[in-house]
Amino acid sequence: MAQEASSGLGHDLNGIRHLVVVHAEGCAWKSHAGLADAGTVCRQYHLERDDEDRRTAWAEYAAALSSAGFRVSSDRSPTEVAEELGAGRLADLTVLGADASATAVVLAAWQSSPPPGGLLVLVLGGGDALEVADGPRRLGPPGTLVLVSAWSPAGWSSEEVVDHTSLLQLCEHWTTARGRPVEAGIAPWRRALVGDLLGSLTWREVAPELTEAGADGLIRPVPYFPVADLRVDDESVRLTLANLGPTATRSLPLTVDDGEVSHHVVPPSPLGDPSWLEVPVAVREGRYDVTVRGPQGFRRRYAGAFPSPARCGCDHFAGGDPWFPDLLLTVGHTTTLPTFFWLTRRVGTRYGGERSERLLGPRRTATFREQPAARTHGWYDVRVTTSADPTWVQEYSGHLHAGNRPSVAAPTPSSG
Numbered sequence: 001m002a003q004e005a006s007s008g009l010g011h012d013l014n015g016i017r018h019l020v021v022v023h024a025e026g027c028a029w030k031s032h033a034g035l036a037d038a039g040t041v042c043r044q045y046h047l048e049r050d051d052e053d054r055r056t057a058w059a060e061y062a063a064a065l066s067s068a069g070f071r072v073s074s075d076r077s078p079t080e081v082a083e084e085l086g087a088g089r090l091a092d093l094t095v096l097g098a099d100a101s102a103t104a105v106v107l108a109a110w111q112s113s114p115p116p117g118g119l120l121v122l123v124l125g126g127g128d129a130l131e132v133a134d135g136p137r138r139l140g141p142p143g144t145l146v147l148v149s150a151w152s153p154a155g156w157s158s159e160e161v162v163d164h165t166s167l168l169q170l171c172e173h174w175t176t177a178r179g180r181p182v183e184a185g186i187a188p189w190r191r192a193l194v195g196d197l198l199g200s201l202t203w204r205e206v207a208p209e210l211t212e213a214g215a216d217g218l219i220r221p222v223p224y225f226p227v228a229d230l231r232v233d234d235e236s237v238r239l240t241l242a243n244l245g246p247t248a249t250r251s252l253p254l255t256v257d258d259g260e261v262s263h264h265v266v267p268p269s270p271l272g273d274p275s276w277l278e279v280p281v282a283v284r285e286g287r288y289d290v291t292v293r294g295p296q297g298f299r300r301r302y303a304g305a306f307p308s309p310a311r312c313g314c315d316h317f318a319g320g321d322p323w324f325p326d327l328l329l330t331v332g333h334t335t336t337l338p339t340f341f342w343l344t345r346r347v348g349t350r351y352g353g354e355r356s357e358r359l360l361g362p363r364r365t366a367t368f369r370e371q372p373a374a375r376t377h378g379w380y381d382v383r384v385t386t387s388a389d390p391t392w393v394q395e396y397s398g399h400l401h402a403g404n405r406p407s408v409a410a411p412t413p414s415s416g
Contacts, residue, residue, distance in 0.1 A: 012151065012203050013177035017117030018090040020081065020106070021167060023054075027100040029124040029144035038107060039120070039148035040156040040220075042200050044129045044295055046139035046163040054164040058095055061168055061184050065093060068180045078102035082109035090115055093171070110148060120148040121167060130293060132161060132253040133263035137189055139163055151201040157409065158200040158220040159296040161193065161253055169196035193251045193265060199223065202406075217409035219296070221401045223250040225325075226266075228292040229314060230281075230302040230394070237281040237288045237306055243268045245322045247404060254298075258282045258290035271322055287391065296399045297379070297410055304392035309334045310341075312384055312394045323403045324373055327380055327396065331358065332365035339388045343368045346381040346397075347411050373400050377408045 025047050029035070048054045062072045073091040076084070078098050082105050084090050098106065103122060110120050122145070129142035145162065168184035173196060175182040199220055227242040241264060243252040248268035256262045258281045269275035281290045281302075289303040304310065311332045316325040331341040343356045348370070358366040372380040381397035401407060 012201075013174050015117050016119050016149075016151075016174055018092065018094070018115050019119050019121070019171070019174065020090065020094045020096075020110075021058075021121045021123065022078075022096060022098050022103055022106055023123045024098045024100070024103045025123060025125045025143060027098075027103055027124050028126040030126060031100065032103070032124065035107075035122070035124075035146050037154045038111070038122075039146050039154055040152035040158065040200055040202070042145035042147065042158050042160070042162055042197070043127060044159050044161045045123075045127065045143045045145040045166075046129055046132065046161070046194075047123075047125065047141050047143040048164050049138070049140040052140065057164070057168065057184070061171065061182070062093065062095065064182050064184075065171075065175070068175065068182045070175070070180070070182075078105045081106055085109045085115060086113050088113075088115065090118070107148070118149060119151065122146040122148070123164070129161075130253065130255055130295070131263060132193070132265070134189065134193065134251075134253075134265035138263075139194070147197070147200060149201075151203065153202060156202065156218045156220065156406075158222070160195040160199055160220070160222050160250075161295065162195045162197060162200070163190075165190050166194050166197050169194075170198070172196075173198060192267070193253070195223065195250060216411075219399075219407050219409055221247070221404045221406060222296050224248055224252040224268075224295060225316075226252055226254060226292075226294045226298045226398070227314075227316070228254065228294075228298075228300045230290075230300075230312075232306070232308065232311070234307060237283055237290075239279040239281060239290065239292065241266050241277040241279060241292070242274055244274055245271050245317065245325070247323070247401060252294060254292055254294045256290065256292050258288065259284065271317060294398075298398035299395065301393070301395040303394075304389055308389045308392050310339075310386045310388045310392045312341075314396060316400065325400045326374075327370040327372060327382070327400070329368045329370075329382075329384060329396070330365055331360070331368070331384065331386070332363075333360060333386065333388045334363060335388055336362045338362070339386060341366065341368075341384060341386045344383045344385070345370075346383070347379050348372065348376040373402045376411065378402065379410055 071091040073094040127142040127144035132139040225245045225248040243266040252266045292300040315328040318328040378400045
């Protein structure tokens with residue numbers, strides 16, 4: 001679906017000659033009509049926390065850049081930056097603060113006279129980023145990042161978790177590619193958790209058929225593979241969380257809600273040596289109901305009576321190729337009566353209809369196999385119910401990338 005560009009990553013980064021960062025956190029993302037058409041949107045961006053000072057971090061890094069021989073501008077007004085754009089006099093790195101009107105001035109000047117090798121970064125307030133916390137360490141409130149350049153085309157989006165230190169990490173890669181590496185002071189836990197924005201930039205040529213299929217937008221792959229399975233025995237209900245396989249290269253943030261919300265960060269691990277995080281699930285008045293959420297539409301909901309005779313297990317790697325996962329659901333029950341299980345699809349209904357059913361004999365198992373990567377550009381949204389327990393429901397939704405390839409944005413679910 002994608003072909004490697006002729007040049008390597010370092011060469012492409014070296015092609016970035018001017019980096020302009022506009023901090024406009026006080027401007028609401030949704031109030032800027034048309035920004036989604038300006039460049040690639042990073043939807044899981046987090047602003048700095050109240051106890052953080054990104055201005056000091058940027059001032060220190062700017063000083064280090066200057067010492068390494070880079071031209072840095074951090075005291076220009078938006079009007080002056082716009083004039084420098086028009087005159088072709090931009091510094092290597094320009095950092096400025098702006099309100100809504102000033103942001104519009106810089107963007108208009110950029111679009112009027114885009115500098116060769118220029119990358120414009122707009123940092124805006126508001127957005128849909130999920131809360132991310134790892135014990136006492138947590139990221140700031142939701143923001144939105146817009147990347148405007150030849151490497152960040154309009155209509156694309158990314159759901160990799162990023163924050164203001166991601167921009168510093170990008171600068172580290174950029175200075176290295178230009179032969180004068182400058183390191184930023186970033187805590188190790190943050191480097192493991194937040195991305196460096198390289199995955200949000202497009203270094204590859206995209207096949208025309210993908211562009212045609214992505215009428216609602218295109219998405220970058222994310223460096224996670226979330227797994228959230230339910231385990232029920234005679235004594236307890238619990239979740240086992242993991243971040244598995246060859247595409248999992250960065251720590252995964254997940255939110256669990258069983259009536260009380262908790263946040264978890266799950267490190268990546270290989271299929272041959274998986275690392276599992278166990279989370280107990282509350283049982284109240286003989287029932288449990290828990291939802292797990294993560295990036296790129298990942299969602300699991302498990303509800304039912306406790307104890308319950310129904311079971312459902314999920315396996316993404318039963319097909320044998322970890323780069324091309326699918327969705328294999330194995331259902332079963334412990335009753336002595338014939339039992340129905342029903343799977344309802346909210347996307348991909350042209351492949352098998354809106355509903356499939358299995359009739360199981362006493363204490364038997366059966367499977368439902370969905371292949372979203374081959375049929376619905378990786379998107380899936382299914383609901384499993386049973387005649388064995390009218391309160392029992394398991395819901396699975398999200399996106400399965402085919403390897404590390406880009407894909408199309410989420411389709412609109414059916415109303416069924």
